[in-house]
Amino acid sequence: MTDDNSAQGPSDKQQPRKRIVVRRNGPYEPEPGIPIVDHLGVPIAAEAPMRLCRCGQSQTRPFCDDSHVARGFTDARDPRRAPDRLEVYAGQQAFVFDNRGTCAHSGFCTDRLTSVFRLGEQPFIAPSGARLDDLLNAVRRCPSGALGIGIGPKRDASLSDVSRPPQIEVSKDGPYRVTGDVELVDEDGAPITQNAGASQEHASLCRCGASLNKPFCSGMHWSVAFRDPVPDPMREPTLFEWAGGYPALLDMTRIFYSRYVPEDPLLGPLFAEMSPDHPERVAAWLSEVFGGPLFYTERYGGYRRMVSQHIGKEIRPEQRALWATYMVQSADDAGLPSDPEFRAAFVAYIEWGSRIAVENSGAGATPPPNMPVPRWWWVCNATPAARPSATASDAQAANEISVALPGPDEAVQFEQHIRPLFRPMDRSSMLFAFDLWNEADVARHCQQILARLKAGTMPCDGAWPAERVALFARWANGQNPPT
Ligand code: HEM
Ligand code: SF4
Ligand code: FES
Numbered sequence: 001m002t003d004d005n006s007a008q009g010p011s012d013k014q015q016p017r018k019r020i021v022v023r024r025n026g027p028y029e030p031e032p033g034i035p036i037v038d039h040l041g042v043p044i045a046a047e048a049p050m051r052l053c054r055c056g057q058s059q060t061r062p063f064c065d066d067s068h069v070a071r072g073f074t075d076a077r078d079p080r081r082a083p084d085r086l087e088v089y090a091g092q093q094a095f096v097f098d099n100r101g102t103c104a105h106s107g108f109c110t111d112r113l114t115s116v117f118r119l120g121e122q123p124f125i126a127p128s129g130a131r132l133d134d135l136l137n138a139v140r141r142c143p144s145g146a147l148g149i150g151i152g153p154k155r156d157a158s159l160s161d162v163s164r165p166p167q168i169e170v171s172k173d174g175p176y177r178v179t180g181d182v183e184l185v186d187e188d189g190a191p192i193t194q195n196a197g198a199s200q201e202h203a204s205l206c207r208c209g210a211s212l213n214k215p216f217c218s219g220m221h222w223s224v225a226f227r228d229p230v231p232d233p234m235r236e237p238t239l240f241e242w243a244g245g246y247p248a249l250l251d252m253t254r255i256f257y258s259r260y261v262p263e264d265p266l267l268g269p270l271f272a273e274m275s276p277d278h279p280e281r282v283a284a285w286l287s288e289v290f291g292g293p294l295f296y297t298e299r300y301g302g303y304r305r306m307v308s309q310h311i312g313k314e315i316r317p318e319q320r321a322l323w324a325t326y327m328v329q330s331a332d333d334a335g336l337p338s339d340p341e342f343r344a345a346f347v348a349y350i351e352w353g354s355r356i357a358v359e360n361s362g363a364g365a366t367p368p369p370n371m372p373v374p375r376w377w378w379v380c381n382a383t384p385a386a387r388p389s390a391t392a393s394d395a396q397a398a399n400e401i402s403v404a405l406p407g408p409d410e411a412v413q414f415e416q417h418i419r420p421l422f423r424p425m426d427r428s429s430m431l432f433a434f435d436l437w438n439e440a441d442v443a444r445h446c447q448q449i450l451a452r453l454k455a456g457t458m459p460c461d462g463a464w465p466a467e468r469v470a471l472f473a474r475w476a477n478g479q480n481p482p483t
């Protein structure tokens with residue numbers, strides 16, 4: 001899900017809407033032609049007809065393996081769910097609509113626009129607390145469809161929703177985020193009832209099996225600690241993965257070209273004629289540069305196309321400096337990771353690339369016609385796991401690990417003996433892959449972790465004392481082999 005400033009309405013209603021059939025007590029069956037992507041925006045290959053797991057138990061997630069049958073999965077709505085009640089909040093510039101019964105608790109609104117969406121305060125929404133364009137962006141980013149906006153006291157779909165092609169995003173450890181005006185129907189073809197004011201353009205569908213408001217997500221995946229398996233947990237993340245993939249980069253470029261560029265007297269004229277999908281193009285380029293799939297090469301034409309767009313533009317140094325400053329500001333606004341390692345690599349590329357853009361755009365410049373798209377990496381190999389953090393809590397925890405040693409005949413318990421071995425730094429270094437404070441995650445990867453601990457390569461700031469490695473080995477060897 002991304003924000004968008006284009007004044008587009010929901011997609012053309014003349015086109016037959018794509019459908020997802022919600023099987024009774026069973027999987028989702030999307031019609032062929034609805035692309036499925038992972039949380040980084042990378043397409044997930046699948047054969048039609050496709051069945052998507054919604055009981056949360058499949059071993060082949062996101063695809064169904066009929067686990068719902070063995071588990072006796074039922075899709076009844078839970079009477080404890082939040083009531084279906086549409087609240088209307090009047091502001092000076094607009095009305096904001098919210099149905100807590102639809103909210104999937106993704107936190108996109110409360111994390112991003114705290115002046116409007118106020119956790120724990122009454123009223124929850126203060127619509128006059130931000131610029132109208134920021135308010136629109138926040139509403140459009142809501143993945144569940146709980147939020148809406150209107151200039152009058154009626155939800156206006158043309159303002160609240162963005163026109164997008166159909167897509168299902170398998171969010172990390174969370175719901176399916178369906179966008180693009182896809183119709184949800186039951187086995188008999190009848191529309192699935194939605195709460196009052198819910199968006200028709202997007203919805204979040206439960207994937208963990210525990211929602212109180214099936215088939216929609218109610219945020220229960222947090223409570224049940226729903227987690228996806230990680231293919232190769234010991235691999236260093238790419239910058240693309242660490243950034244949050246294509247959706248996060250697109251979020252950033254859209255903010256850049258909607259919030260900063262149009263109003264700037266130096267940059268505005270340069271981009272006045274830009275193509276409508278320019279933010280997508282730059283996000284695809286950055287995805288590729290940061291180690292992701294070859295999105296730009298495959299979708300738009302690679303290095304030659306990119307360079308051709310700068311030739312002759314005669315970009316001035318002061319324009320470049322502003323471009324770089326706004327890009328870094330947009331990274332903050334979009335909530336890209338702010339850790340030193342990521343930002344060092346990110347800013348290095350923005351500086352490097354923008355200076356090459358100036359060079360290539362100069363009068364009489366002759367850029368080399370064929371160059372590979374750069375593949376950027378962490379600066380000086382400073383990956384997220386490469387150094388202990390100096391924040392007070394981490395430093396304290398690093399010095400104060402108190403290991404409760406079990407007796408020789410006592411069972412080793414994860415919560416009591418194993419979890420305290422991992423400091424906040426260890427946990428945050430590995431969170432991109434799995435959670436060292438989560439028993440199921442650690443159990444799943446325990447033999448790989450043990451191998452690293454024995455080799456002294458984990459944690460990266462110094463090997464554990466032998467007694468701690470032995471304690472972990474005792475616990476790991478009592479786990480079932482990974483399935
Ligand atoms: C890291 C630095 C930069 C990157 C990665 C980058 C990337 C791109 C990409 C991917 C395109 C679109 C190519 C296409 O149409 O397929 C583009 C076009 C363009 N870039 Fe850059 N760029 C950078 C720096 C700059 C700077 C510093 C400026 C000016 C201050 C600039 C001005 C433009 C303009 C005017 C276009 C054409 C937009 C249009 O008319 O559609 N770029 N750039
Ligand atoms: S689902 Fe929408 S309303 Fe609920 S927390 Fe997320 S952005 Fe806010
Ligand atoms: S995926 Fe959110 S409640 Fe199931």
